[in-house]
Amino acid sequence: MHVDTLIRCRWAIPMHPKNTVLENVAIGVADGNISVICDQNQAQELTADEIIELNDHVVIPGLVNAHSHAPMNILRGMGADLSLMDWLQTKIWPAEGKLMSPEFAYEGAKLAAQEMLLSGITCTNDQYFFSEHIARAFEDCAMKCTVSALVIGFPSAMAQTTDDYFKCADALFERYQGNNHVRISVGPHAPYTVDDNALSRVVRLSERHNAPIHMHIDETDFEVQESLRLYGMRPIERLANLGIINERLISVHTVHPNDHEMALLANAGAHVAHCPSSNLKLASGFSPVHKMMQMGINVAIGTDSVASNDKLDILAETRLAAMLGKAVAMDPTAMKVHDMLYAATLGGARAIGWGDRIGSIEIGKAADLVAIHLADINTIPTTDPATQLLYSADRSQISHVWTDGKCVVSTQLLQNSPYFHRESSVKLAKKWQNAL
Numbered sequence: 001m002h003v004d005t006l007i008r009c010r011w012a013i014p015m016h017p018k019n020t021v022l023e024n025v026a027i028g029v030a031d032g033n034i035s036v037i038c039d040q041n042q043a044q045e046l047t048a049d050e051i052i053e054l055n056d057h058v059v060i061p062g063l064v065n066a067h068s069h070a071p072m073n074i075l076r077g078m079g080a081d082l083s084l085m086d087w088l089q090t091k092i093w094p095a096e097g098k099l100m101s102p103e104f105a106y107e108g109a110k111l112a113a114q115e116m117l118l119s120g121i122t123c124t125n126d127q128y129f130f131s132e133h134i135a136r137a138f139e140d141c142a143m144k145c146t147v148s149a150l151v152i153g154f155p156s157a158m159a160q161t162t163d164d165y166f167k168c169a170d171a172l173f174e175r176y177q178g179n180n181h182v183r184i185s186v187g188p189h190a191p192y193t194v195d196d197n198a199l200s201r202v203v204r205l206s207e208r209h210n211a212p213i214h215m216h217i218d219e220t221d222f223e224v225q226e227s228l229r230l231y232g233m234r235p236i237e238r239l240a241n242l243g244i245i246n247e248r249l250i251s252v253h254t255v256h257p258n259d260h261e262m263a264l265l266a267n268a269g270a271h272v273a274h275c276p277s278s279n280l281k282l283a284s285g286f287s288p289v290h291k292m293m294q295m296g297i298n299v300a301i302g303t304d305s306v307a308s309n310d311k312l313d314i315l316a317e318t319r320l321a322a323m324l325g326k327a328v329a330m331d332p333t334a335m336k337v338h339d340m341l342y343a344a345t346l347g348g349a350r351a352i353g354w355g356d357r358i359g360s361i362e363i364g365k366a367a368d369l370v371a372i373h374l375a376d377i378n379t380i381p382t383t384d385p386a387t388q389l390l391y392s393a394d395r396s397q398i399s400h401v402w403t404d405g406k407c408v409v410s411t412q413l414l415q416n417s418p419y420f421h422r423e424s425s426v427k428l429a430k431k432w433q434n435a436l
């Protein structure tokens, strides 16, 4: 049997089956897909155009970022130490008002894509304005993405009325139908920015396209109190009445659900995108993630934007989620290593509608893979590669990133990959820095 690329690695964590670390394994890639997974001895019988020896590395599926606002990479570092409302009103909204355009969306997303690749993220779930330009940036960087058809209850450079937002949504679904790298979700921004009528249209659109619904929900206590005041119901109760709480929902943040709301999510088979850095930096609170996982809710990990994080590093985010989740649960046995690695890969892929193609090292899935060098100061001696990947490794130890079997980033390629270019990114960022 012949493969295009044969990756011979010391360890691999396939994510499916869960709780598994393979040792001295070979992964064969043909036509962009994983075609063989076998013992290195058995791999002697294979021929390959290229053989990659990774004797001190662990190979995992590409990391999945379950929540991002990629163009906001241009706004990195703005307005530290402000409350959410001050931050939005005095920093973020004025800057967006001044600069918002398709060019802003594309070039900002390009900067985000470069950082994501360097962090081992091969697929992201994005919500912002001008999603077709964001998708184009991710495609140009050989990444996969789900981008939102945004619905928000105020006018923007992209759309003036609710009808306009739904027109943009229809165009987006049409444009990307059957695309191998871009999938579309419906993205009602949040319960407090979208009215009941628009939310009912969101449900119908999502049903028509069998598309995920990507929405910030229960992010702050203020949001919950306002919902009680205006609707006499908590946000998830209101959304359940409207039909939003279903197996296609990606409920982002979900910091303040009560037991009834969590039961609604669990019974519906909804997913949660947990973004601990953003919740901590904006002091939104502490999400009961462990409880949600115990109730059977699929939890994924997201970075949110670099304006509230301020980095796109899923490995670091997952480590934080594990640590924080243990403390919130007051239980050191909570948030187990393999559950967390699953959340950062297959859990994320399932949440954002990509579970059939990515998120695990399985035959037939896309060869979106990441190798991490563990024979490094941070991670020696390597007695437990899964634990050390989660708790000790740093994104700087990522040696290779492949998407569809193509090497997009490697320690040798760093300066001249067609998909990753440090110098032109710096140049691009400086242009926007001057415009701010």
Ligand SMILES: [Zn+2]
Pocket (backbone or CB within 6 Å): 067, 068, 069, 216, 252, 304, 305
């Ligand atoms: Zn967000």
